[in-house]
Structures are given as structure tokens and as C-alpha cells.
Amino acid sequence: MSTPLIPEQRRESIVEHLQRERVLSYRQLTELLGVSQMTVRRDVAALEDAGRVSATAGGAKLASRLVEEPSRAVKQEADVAEKEAIAREAAALVHDHMTVYLDAGTTVQAMRRHLDDVSDLTVVTNDLATVQAFVDHPTVDLICIGGRVDRANQSTMGRLTGVALAELSLDLAFVSSSSWDLAHGVTTPVEAKIEAKRAALAVAERTVLVAASSKYGRFGRYRALRLDELDGVITDDALGDEAAAALRDAGVDLRLAARAR
Numbered sequence: 001m002s003t004p005l006i007p008e009q010r011r012e013s014i015v016e017h018l019q020r021e022r023v024l025s026y027r028q029l030t031e032l033l034g035v036s037q038m039t040v041r042r043d044v045a046a047l048e049d050a051g052r053v054s055a056t057a058g059g060a061k062l063a064s065r066l067v068e069e070p071s072r073a074v075k076q077e078a079d080v081a082e083k084e085a086i087a088r089e090a091a092a093l094v095h096d097h098m099t100v101y102l103d104a105g106t107t108v109q110a111m112r113r114h115l116d117d118v119s120d121l122t123v124v125t126n127d128l129a130t131v132q133a134f135v136d137h138p139t140v141d142l143i144c145i146g147g148r149v150d151r152a153n154q155s156t157m158g159r160l161t162g163v164a165l166a167e168l169s170l171d172l173a174f175v176s177s178s179s180w181d182l183a184h185g186v187t188t189p190v191e192a193k194i195e196a197k198r199a200a201l202a203v204a205e206r207t208v209l210v211a212a213s214s215k216y217g218r219f220g221r222y223r224a225l226r227l228d229e230l231d232g233v234i235t236d237d238a239l240g241d242e243a244a245a246a247l248r249d250a251g252v253d254l255r256l257a258a259r260a261r
Contacts (some may be wrong), residue, residue: 010035011043012074015052018062019078019214025059066179066189066220071152072129075106075178079212082236085257087111089234090174090210096120098171101200102130104155104193105176107210109133115140124168126156126196143168148192162195166203173204175225177211179218182246185227186211187220197224206231213239227252 147161
């Protein structure tokens, strides 16, 4: 018999399920978690108070406004197939002798296994897990950008991160986001995360957003980048037809990465 989850674990599980399914009924959540509907309703109410989900008639959905960033542990388990597809598509843009910036995040980190055959590559990153992932690459010149450490997401951020990036010249920058859409652009609930994204945009020949379709339609308090400032967007093929058409009509160079079937 499995050990019952504590409230914090249940609530993280609810968010993870909603990241995959977008909307779930109380009955579905009850079956998924193996608890009473009353417990699920209390958990949804607590998550709504935290700004992470919105209660609907008979269930819950992810909140459009992103109030706080999920931890890396939560991100690591979400959208695995989608991240793999996006990472593969993004890595195809990287060629020998390039200097590339890899923004903090699990989607960007997933590019590592697709870059084994790229030679004389310089990788610049503010992501501590990505640094560790590239340590064993045989030819990569690895530059770790310092700054204030975000422990929950295992990355650096803030003014010092931006200052260091401003001293570099990049061929290609891959930026990540937990919230993006046509109206708001690339956003974040954490003001200190803006610096790295803006600095990378300023010093890169090309800047590409890599973000799962599950993040589309969400927005944080602070806008880091407008979509029209980007040279491209790579997301997965679960993005709705209406959203894809709207992005392309707005002039966004959109690539939909095919998930493994």
C-alpha cells in the first residue's frame, strides 16, 4: 500500500496533472490522487489562493497569471516528450564553431544530448544543471555566467548575470520561459530573471524562444521580451491550431516540434 501524500505533495501533483491536461474535473483529480473530493477541493482552493490554478465549475485549470515559478524538481517531471521534441529541433540550429547561450531551464538543458557531434562549440549558460551536463562534452568551451543563485531553479539571475552576458558576443541565444503568449510576450513572475534574457537578446545575432505549448496563454508580472524581438519560436506540436495561426499571422517564425508517437 502506497504512503499517502502530504498536502504539499498532493498540490504539486495537481499542478503537474493540470500542466499535462490543462483542465480536470474534481472527479478526475479524486481518482488520480486517490483522496476524497473534499480533500481535492481544499487543495484546489489553496492553489487558487497561491495563484497557481483557477477553480472552474466542477474542476480546476491552470491559472493564466503565473504568480510564482515552479521549482526545478516540478519542471523536470512536466512535458517530458514535448521538451525532448523542442530540444531536438533547437539543437539542429547549432553548428560547429558557434557561441551559443543556453538560458536556464529543463527544456534548454535537454538540448545537451543532441549536441555530442558539434565541434568547437562555446556554450554560455546561467543554468547550473546545464553546466554539469556539459562538463563531459569532449570539445565544448564552457562559460558559466555568475550572479545571484536561484536555489529552487538551480540557476543564476539578477544584475550581475546581465553584466557578464553583456561582455560576450553570441551567434545564437536560446531563451526559455514558463509563460508566453502573443499578447504579453515572454514573461516571468521574478523580476531578477529579466536581466539575463534582455542581455542575451542584445548581444546575440539570433534569439530563439524554446518553450512548451503548455506554457502558452500564461503570463507573469514582468515582461522580459516581446515576441517581435525574437528571431524564432520553437514549441511542440500540441499548440492549438488557432494559437499557431495567430502567431504566424503576427509574423512570428514558429516551428512546431513533432513529439514522439
